[in-house]
Amino acid sequence: MRAKQLFGITVLDKKVKAVGKVDDVEIDVETGKVTTLIISLQKGIxxxxxxxxxxxxxxxxxxxxxxxxxxxxxxxEEAEEAEQVTIEVEEE
Known part of the structure; x- marks a missing residue:
């Protein structure tokens, strides 16, 4: 398989849950072997x-x-709470 054939393939974790798709790869220049996959995550992960x-x-x-x-x-919920900001206004 060629490295370019990896791009866009859906990645599943060991529970067969979709994680995302291959977006890029890192290659060891000395050996020419793929060392790392860069995976674009699906929303919410x-x-x-x-x-x-x-x-x-x-x-x-x-x-x-x-x-x-x-x-x-x-x-x-943790992510939503982190995005929420409360502003208190004092009346004179």
Missing amino acids: LSNDSIEVDFDSIETIGDYILLNTEIEEEVE
């Missing part, structure tokens, strides 16, 4: 737009990329 996954974390590659690790979701 973690707080970043993308994550890096070590190539050793990949279980299988085919129509999907299956990881041998679990990607945990951030609790959405």
Whole structure:
């Protein structure tokens, strides 16, 4: 498989939950081997737009990329609370 064929493949964690899609790869210039996948996350997972996954974390590659690790979701309520701001106005 060529590196460019990895782009856009859906990535699933070990619980077969969709994580996102391959957006980029890092290649070791000395060996020419892919070392890291950059995955664009689906909305609602973690707080970043993308994550890096070590190539050793990949279980299988085919129509999907299956990881041998679990990607945990951030609790959405915590994210919402962090975005809320309360402003108190004093009346004279």
